[in-house]
Amino acid sequence: xxxxxxxxxxxxxxxxxxxxxxxxxxxxxxxxxxxxxxxxxxxxxxxxxxxxxxxxxxxxxxxxxxxxxxxxxxxxxxxxxxxxxxxxxxxxxxxxxxxxxxxxxxxxxxxxxxxxxxxxxxxxxxxxxxxxxxxxxxxxxxxxxxxxxxxxxxxxxxxxxxxxxxxxxxxxxxxxxxxxxxxxxxxxxxxxxxxxxxxxxxxxxxxxxxxxxxxxxxxxxxxxxxxxxxxxxxxxxxxxxxxxxxxxxxxxxxxxxxxxxxxxxxxxxxxxxxxxxxxxxxxxxxxxxxxxxxxxxxxxxxxxxxxxxxxxxxxxxxxxxxxxxxxxxxxxxxxxxxxxxxxxxxxxxxxxxxxxxxxxxxxxxxxxxxxxxxxxxxxxxxxxxxxxxxxxxxxxxxxxxxxxxxxxxxxxxxxxxxxxxxxxxxxxxxxxxxxxxxxxxxxxxxxxxxxxxxxxxxxxxxxxxxxxxxxxxxxxxxxxxxxxxxxxxxxxxxxxxxxxxxxxxxxxxxxxxxxxxxxxxxxxxxxxxxxxxxxxxxxxxxxxxxxxxxxxxxxxxxxxxxxxxxxxxxxxxxxxxxxxxxxxxxxxxxxxxxxxxxxxxxxxx
Amino acid sequence: xxxxxxxxxxxxxxxxxxxxxxxxxxxxxxxxxxxxxxxxxxxxxxxxxxxxxxxxxxxxxxxxxxxxxxxxxxxxxxxxxxxxxxxxxxxxxxxxxxxxxxxxxxxxxxxxxxxxxxxxxxxxxxxxxxxxxxxxxxxxxxxxxxxxxxxxxxxxxxxxxxxxxxxxxxxxxxxxxxxxxxxxxxxxxxxxxxxxxxxxxxxxxxxxxxxxxxxxxxxxxxxxxxxxxxxxxxxxxxxxxxxxxxxxxxxxxxxxxxxxxxxxxxxxxxxxxxxxxxxxxxxxxxxxxxxxxxxxxxxxxxxxxxxxxxxxxxxxxxxxxxxxxxxx
Numbered sequence: 001x002x003x004x005x006x007x008x009x010x011x012x013x014x015x016x017x018x019x020x021x022x023x024x025x026x027x028x029x030x031x032x033x034x035x036x037x038x039x040x041x042x043x044x045x046x047x048x049x050x051x052x053x054x055x056x057x058x059x060x061x062x063x064x065x066x067x068x069x070x071x072x073x074x075x076x077x078x079x080x081x082x083x084x085x086x087x088x089x090x091x092x093x094x095x096x097x098x099x100x101x102x103x104x105x106x107x108x109x110x111x112x113x114x115x116x117x118x119x120x121x122x123x124x125x126x127x128x129x130x131x132x133x134x135x136x137x138x139x140x141x142x143x144x145x146x147x148x149x150x151x152x153x154x155x156x157x158x159x160x161x162x163x164x165x166x167x168x169x170x171x172x173x174x175x176x177x178x179x180x181x182x183x184x185x186x187x188x189x190x191x192x193x194x195x196x197x198x199x200x201x202x203x204x205x206x207x208x209x210x211x212x213x214x215x216x217x218x219x220x221x222x223x224x225x226x227x228x229x230x231x232x233x234x235x236x237x238x239x240x241x242x243x244x245x246x247x248x249x250x251x252x253x254x255x256x257x258x259x260x261x262x263x264x265x266x267x268x269x270x271x272x273x274x275x276x277x278x279x280x281x282x283x284x285x286x287x288x289x290x291x292x293x294x295x296x297x298x299x300x301x302x303x304x305x306x307x308x309x310x311x312x313x314x315x316x317x318x319x320x321x322x323x324x325x326x327x328x329x330x331x332x333x334x335x336x337x338x339x340x341x342x343x344x345x346x347x348x349x350x351x352x353x354x355x356x357x358x359x360x361x362x363x364x365x366x367x368x369x370x371x372x373x374x375x376x377x378x379x380x381x382x383x384x385x386x387x388x389x390x391x392x393x394x395x396x397x398x399x400x401x402x403x404x405x406x407x408x409x410x411x412x413x414x415x416x417x418x419x420x421x422x423x424x425x426x427x428x429x430x431x432x433x434x435x436x437x438x439x440x441x442x443x444x445x446x447x448x449x450x451x452x453x454x455x456x457x458x459x460x461x462x463x464x465x466x467x468x469x470x471x472x473x474x475x476x477x478x479x480x481x482x483x484x485x486x487x488x489x490x491x492x493x494x495x496x497x498x499x500x501x502x503x504x505x506x507x508x509x510x511x512x513x514x515x516x517x518x519x520x521x522x523x524x525x526x527x528x529x530x531x532x533x534x535x536x537x538x539x540x541x542x543x544x545x546x547x548x549x550x551x552x553x554x555x556x557x558x559x560x561x562x563x564x565x566x567x568x569x570x571x572x573x574x575x576x577x578x579x580x581x582x583x584x585x586x587x588x589x590x591x592x593x594x595x596x597x598x599x600x601x602x603x604x605x
Numbered sequence: 606x607x608x609x610x611x612x613x614x615x616x617x618x619x620x621x622x623x624x625x626x627x628x629x630x631x632x633x634x635x636x637x638x639x640x641x642x643x644x645x646x647x648x649x650x651x652x653x654x655x656x657x658x659x660x661x662x663x664x665x666x667x668x669x670x671x672x673x674x675x676x677x678x679x680x681x682x683x684x685x686x687x688x689x690x691x692x693x694x695x696x697x698x699x700x701x702x703x704x705x706x707x708x709x710x711x712x713x714x715x716x717x718x719x720x721x722x723x724x725x726x727x728x729x730x731x732x733x734x735x736x737x738x739x740x741x742x743x744x745x746x747x748x749x750x751x752x753x754x755x756x757x758x759x760x761x762x763x764x765x766x767x768x769x770x771x772x773x774x775x776x777x778x779x780x781x782x783x784x785x786x787x788x789x790x791x792x793x794x795x796x797x798x799x800x801x802x803x804x805x806x807x808x809x810x811x812x813x814x815x816x817x818x819x820x821x822x823x824x825x826x827x828x829x830x831x832x833x834x835x836x837x838x839x840x841x842x843x844x845x846x847x848x849x850x851x852x853x854x855x856x857x858x859x860x861x862x863x864x865x866x867x868x869x870x871x872x873x874x875x876x877x878x879x880x881x882x883x884x885x886x887x888x889x890x891x892x893x894x895x896x897x898x899x900x901x902x903x904x905x906x907x908x909x910x911x912x913x914x915x916x917x918x919x920x921x922x923x924x925x926x927x928x929x930x931x932x933x
Contacts, residue, residue: 066782072883075690081654082690084646163653166660176657179648253691272700273883275782296782301887302878308756309777312763488641515648522649 041337041580045587046388051105051400055337057583059602064294065582066315067595068306072273072299077252079156079217084178089216090593091297094278095256095263097144098214099130102507102590106344106401108210113286114144120209123544125187126202128209134196135285138221140260146191146198151222151236152213153200154244157183161244174241175248178217181511182206195234205542207549208508215507216591220251224259264290264599274299278598291602297595307577310336316582319594322575327385330577338577340386343589344398344505345572347459349466351565353527354494357445363428364445365564366413370424372469373416374569380465381458382573392568395517395560396509396553399571403509403550407561414567418472425473437474447476448497451490454481459500462569466498491525502572507590510541510549517560528565532556580604606924610917617913621906626672628905629898633668636896638688662686662898675899679906685899697888698903702870704779705884708877709869711800712807717862719812724819724858725851728827739816746813755806755879762802775799777881803880807873811865818861822854829853856926863919864912871908 045054069090075083078092093101097114110118117131136144154160161175177183187203200212213219222236225247231239239247250259255270264286265278278295300306303320307329310318320326322340330338349372353359374391382389391414392398393406412420425433429440437445450466452459460479467477477498482490490496503523506512516523518534536556543549560566576587576594584600639659643650650658658664663671663686675685684694727739746754762774775781775798784791826832827850835845874886885904892900924930 064783074692080690081646081650082658158651163651164657166656174657176651176654178646178650180651181648271782274778277782294783298777298782299883300777300881302881305777305879305881308759308763312759312766312774312776313772314775314777314781483636486636486641488644489637491644492637492640511648522643522651525644 041583042339042576042578042585042587043337045104045339045341049105051341051586052103052107054339055583055586058605059291059583059600060605061291061602062293063291063582063603064296065292065317065601066275066296066298067317068309068315068319069297069299070301070303070320072301073255073270073276075252076255077220077248079152079177079220080248080252081176081178083252086591086593089591090595091267091276092218092256093216093263093592093595094265094295094598095261095267095281096218096220097136097262098216098218099212100210100214101596102215102588102592103596104341104586104588104590106398106507106590108215108507111214118210120544123205126205126209126544128200128202128212130198130200130213132196132198133285136262137283137285138223138260138262139266139281139283141283142221142223142260143195144219144262145195145234146189147195147234147236148219148222149198149200149213150189150191151225151239151244151247152219153183153186153189154236154239155248156180157186159184160239161241161248174245179511181514182208182212186212205544207510207541207543207546209544211508211511220247221260221262222247225250264288265295284599286599288597288599290599295598295601307333310577310579313579317576317578317585317594319574319576319587322385322573324385327575330575333577335580336577337580338575339587340388341574341576341587341589342388342398342400342571343574344507345502345574345589346392346398346505347462347500347502347569347572349462349567349569350496350499350501350526352494352496352499352525353529353565355448355497357439357443358448358497359527361428361430361439362563363424364430364439366411366562367421367424367473368470368475369413369564369567370411370415370417371421371473372414372466372567374414374567376416376469377462377465378570381461382570386573389570389573392570394554395557395566395568396505396513397550398505401505401507401509402546403553405554405557407554407557408568411561413561413564414569416469421473432474434472435474445475446497447478449478449480450498450500451480451482451496452500453487454483462500463498466500494525494527500569504591509553510537510543513537513553513556514541517556526565528560528563530559530563533559533563606921610921613917613920617917620913621909622676624909625676625902625906629672629675629902630668632896632898632901633671638662638896638898639664641896642688658688662688671898675902679903684903687900688895688897689900692900694900694903697900698907701884701888702907704882705870705873705877705886707779708800708803708882708884709807709866709873712804713811713862713866713869715804716808716811716815719808720815720819721851721855721858723812724816725823725846725854727816727820728823728854729846731824736820739820743813743816746809747817749810751806751810751875752879754810755803755876758802758806759879773798774802776802779882799880803876803882806876806880807869811869815858815862815865818858819854822857823850826850826854852926856923859919859922859926863915863922867908867912867915870911871904 041055044050069087071087073088073091077083078088099111099115099118100108101111103109114133114136115130116133119129121127121129132144155175156177158180163176164174185202185204185206187201190199223233226233228250229243229246231243257267257270264284266281268277268279270276276297280290298315300309306318306320307326309315311333330336351358351365378389393408394404397404408414422433431438439445450463452463463479467479470477514537515521518537519529533556536552540549540552543552574587574589578585581604583604585594588594588596642658643655678685682695687694723739727736730736759776762776766772766774780796780799784795832845832850835849871885874890877884877886889904892904
């Protein structure tokens with residue numbers, strides 16, 4: 001969420017748009033004008049199979065690249081529930097190592113700079129073996145060893161460093177990991193070969209094991225935590241909860257410019273709420289040596305100002321949420337290449353099953369979803385600047401991920417098929433179909449409210465289209481915006497009948513599914529409950545074969561689609577724009593963001 | 606005057622307490638930051654994390670108790686916990702106040718000087734071409750939305766940079782993240798380059814309204830008996846204008862500028878947002894949108910103190926400007 005009011009945003013956008021018109025008029029009138037760049041560098045990123053290699057070129061040394069962060073980083077422990085922000089993940093990924101790194105095509109790549117191999121050597125019990133790169137070390141000369149993995153596991157498993165007790169209002173007497181998923185299933189983590197081989201034995205199998213020790217949540221130096229907490233060096237296995245808490249707190253409060261790191265760059269300085277400066281780390285042992293002289297992450301909290309800063313060469317790369325005016329502005333900047341991608345964020349309508357009518361009648365929910373035309377929604381919203389946007393057909397995967405199957409289209413949901421929608425209702429003995437809908441026992445259906453975050457024009461339009469489509473069934477919809485700060489209150493308090501917002505899919509969908517679809521899950525705000533879905537998701541989480549886990553998740557998804565609880569609309573577009581003199585930047589819509597490969601960024605040779 | 610000043614300061618204490626208490630109750634009941642915390646993260650935080658967060662921001666305490674703890678904490682320099690982990694509200698408040706003062710000070714000074722010059726000139730030359738021109742410009746800037754004007758200025762600045770092949774005029778922040786050659790002169794020019802556009806934005810908007818006040822006040826004074834008497838006695842025009850007319854005409858302007866400056870010090874929200882100066886305005890908006898109770902209260906407290914201080918300054922200036930006023 002951005003820190004300004006919607007009215008301000010709209011005003012700025014309008015002003016920027018109108019100003020561009022004036023600027024365009026003045027340049028053409030002057031005769032010289034500016035020349036729109038071809039968007040050659042990033043334009044191939046949308047081509048099938050090119051996501052991981054587009055905009056590639058050899059680099060020459062030197063240059064400063066300034067990339068934009070859209071929020072300040074207040075808390076530096078990305079493993080902590082309070083520090084788990086996209087911007088933090090982006091910044092820490094530059095300087096801290098992780099085992100697997102999500103790629104632009106949503107696949108997962110082994111970080112061979114950190115580990116030469118990571119394999120599942122047994123399924124009973126599930127055993128994982130990591131071979132740490134012999135050259136891998138922190139930049140103070142301390143080798144990266146099993147001790148760092150043990151420290152990671154013990155601080156994140158929810159047991160060895162438990163949450164702060166109820167008496168601790170300062171949140172300083174315990175660890176609050178953003179998720180214990182996977183770590184709470186580990187039985188042991190042990191080191192061998194002088195600490196360069198790590199063996200993890202699971203107490204319970206875990207399908208998303210590649211998520212462990214990375215995937216946007218890098219390792220912190222255990223020896224720093226040991227030293228400052230008074231623990232024995234290299235003995236994370238025996239650190240007490242209090243000692244681990246000290247380390248946890250230190251990494252929360254301390255930017256990585258103050259402690260030893262292990263990345264292609266080291267953070268030279270951090271100016272709060274303004275920028276981070278990175279310079280190449282001479283101790284970096286990795287395959288790609290950074291060619292940039294300097295890398296800067298600049299905080300710009302208002303996305304509408306990013307194109308102006310890019311045009312003024314104050315930043316050289318931006319990654320804002322695209323809007324029609326913003327994309328138009330970028331197109332008019334010379335020597336800038338851009339790409340509109342499909343992200344992991346997906347827009348959806350949710351029904352609140354705590355509402356007695358919506359909760360009771362599956363046929364009503366199916367009819368509502370079928371009467372809605374997603375094609376119309378896309379045409380009137382994101383389709384205006386992203387011609388490639390398509391209806392999303394899964395609750396767990398997005399196109400491009402191995403497990404993706406379109407399970408929605410065949411049901412007719414989102415098709416706007418009014419006849420089929422009416423048939424659902426008449427078959428279920430509803431009356432007043434198309435005029436004033438009533439349940440089989442004669443109760444009025446609706447009016448229902450459709451809620452969206454105020455100031456979000458796209459979501460307002462989505463509610464308006466829903467209102468129009470459901471009127472054809474005889475259902476009245478009132479549109480009720482949610483205050484900028486009240487989305488959480490509305491979701492947690494079930495203060496909606498229908499709501500439109502976005503989820504973030506994950507390269508590791510099983511854990512996500514457990515959060516959002518299982519009975520009582522933390523993200524299951526609408527009160528959905530299906531025992532078969534619960535069982536299938538639970539099976540998927542514990543399945544060690546990724547293909548089988550995907551099959552189980554898709555089976556669960558088929559049931560969810562039939563239950564018509566959440567209707568996926570489309571993947572939200574992402575937008576990366578960089579100056580053409582720099583290369584190797586790519587849109588990575590996962591939680592690591594475009595900085596997933598900063599070692600490769602540089603001036604075009 | 607000292608006794609009057611002390612009396613005014615003492616009277617302002619209950620005003621501060623009453624205003625902060627009322628606002629505290631309103632803010633505490635305006636939303637649920639705990640629900641926001643629980644639903645705005647993916648993966649959703651554990652129940653233990655949500656409970657810890659609620660305790661951390663004192664959401665588990667009654668509102669009156671929270672207020673008491675807050676106000677007594679403030680007396681000891683503790684502004685309470687923020688919903689943003691690790692944020693020291695006191696440090697944040699004063700850092701941002703410094704940023705806003707930096708942004709506002711030059712702009713207000715320029716606006717004030719220009720407003721007095723053009724307002725007086727406009728009044729003296731009433732209904733002349735110059736008066737009409739100044740009036741037109743004044744109304745133009747008054748009618749122009751700040752966000753529109755600021756974006757236009759940014760575009761003009763970029764155009765100028767492109768023409769000169771430099772990046773002297775900055776559009777984002779207080780200064781550049783780095784300088785190729787780090788000397789005090791380069792640092793100074795870099796800072797000036799970032800200050801120019803927002804300063805013009807703020808100055809011209811204030812200038813527009815203050816010019817109108819000055820012109821109106823000056824016209825009223827120029828038509829008064831004592832000014833005509835002074836002229837009839839043969840005192841030179843310049844002396845009448847500066848010693849008699851202007852001094853009186855400045856009294857209403859003093860009130861207006863004192864209140865305006867106080868409110869702008871509370872945050873030039875639009876200008877700060879567009880130019881990405883992380884000052885009081887951004888603090889207010891961020892605290893309001895995240896229901897950050899104690900951060901909002903810190904902002905309110907400082908803003909209220911500034912308003913009270915500037916009102917007091919304005920009252921004291923009356924005595925300087927108008928010999929009939931004595932605070933005994």
